[in-house]
Amino acid sequence: MASEQTVPPMRGLPIAFYGTVIHSLDANTLEILQECFLIVDDNGKIQKIAKDTPRSKINDLVVESGYTPDVFPVKYLSRGDFLIPGFVDTHHHAPQWAQRGMGRDQTLLDWLNNVTFAHERKFEDPAYARRMYAACVAAGIRQGVTTTAYYGSLHGEATKVLADICLEQGQRAFVGKCNMNRNSPDWYREASAQDSLKQTEDLIAHVRKIDAEGKRVKPVLTPRFAITCDEELLSGLGRIAANDPDIHIQTHFNEAQDEMQFTRQLFPKFKHEADLYDHFGLLGPKTILAHSIFLEEDEISHIKSKGCGIAHCPISTSTLGEFMMAPIREYLRRGIKVGLGTDVGGGFSCSILDAMRQAFIISKARETFSKGADPALKLHEGFFLATLGGAQVCGIDERVGNFVEGKEFDALEIHTIDAERNNEIGCGSLGIVTPIEDDDSVETIFEKFLMTGDDRNIVKVYIGGSSLKR
């Protein structure tokens, strides 16, 4: 088990990069910096970004920044290589790692009862949890996911293991155990609201013990959804949130017709789900609302006024049950925070690139059905959702999400050209990325990576300056 403060040591810092750096400044502004010189200090923070820097000026900048040029490590990025911010997964069920994509033909509530609860039950065994969670977190890092908001199972002990593993492997994470004391099989349900609250407080204490400053891993309250929580449990979670301004909250929200109908039956006194969760004190700037497909007009302004963020999970919402299309363009237009979620295992892929591409498909369908009134997402908007948008949803955009001096260096080093293969077969693309041609611009190479690249192109994953993928 991890002990206090086991964030992996900063290896190989300080370090600098010279070459192409691409990031979002906001949902509408993509910045492509060529000849960019970027220094990461020995705390893993971005010390300097110098745009449009001729190579001949690098030594001067190194000296100005307090380092000795001859021994200062500068990594020169070649043509086809670039840095982007790490991906943020705003919605992921870690105990569903081994059931991804299973049971697609069922409605949400049937899928939970027929496939998911039985699978999650296995996490009553902490040894199984350790094995599965170690594989799950490692796979996310391999895909370039530097921050994830995780749902655990209902088990306190297994969820502590998940937090330990995130810290051991160095991934930035929010970790919560599902609260659920009704409307699931009796073999996968907590004994009482009191029991659920006690286990939640115990988990919060554990996470804050292993990472006292919340540098990498933070606890998150996780009422699975209102269907599985009685009023006593929701009130108790609201009390924890009221007494703990630093705590994050995540839940599923307006996600499917059968879910919404059952919620209305269980809570007839509330106008809608926003009203319900707000009544129990669970909506605020640290709340992540997964899915958010069918919001009434009044609900959209409600969650906006509360500062909640939305985890858009386009893979699960278009493959599980019916095809559902969240109005992402409308949320962005209103300035609501939106990021992408893989929704493992309703979602079949743990890759944020896959989630982004599916977001394009869904938004294209909305454009077609609305006869152009609801325009599809642009490439730069999808990239924003995958990076800075996700960081905003998780409330960590002051620390990560793009390349700004003083932020932590959560970054992916992307390579798209394999020079050796180029010699061999005259086609130097790495993996299955669309071949890079001699006259391709940086913009074209970036688009080819976003639309056809995969983890083979993500050759380094830096979290807080430490390189975690070798």
Ligand SMILES: O=c1[nH]c(=O)c2nc[nH]c2[nH]1
């Ligand atoms: O996509 C989903 N996955 C889940 O595990 C779940 N539980 C409630 N609602 C849910 N939606």
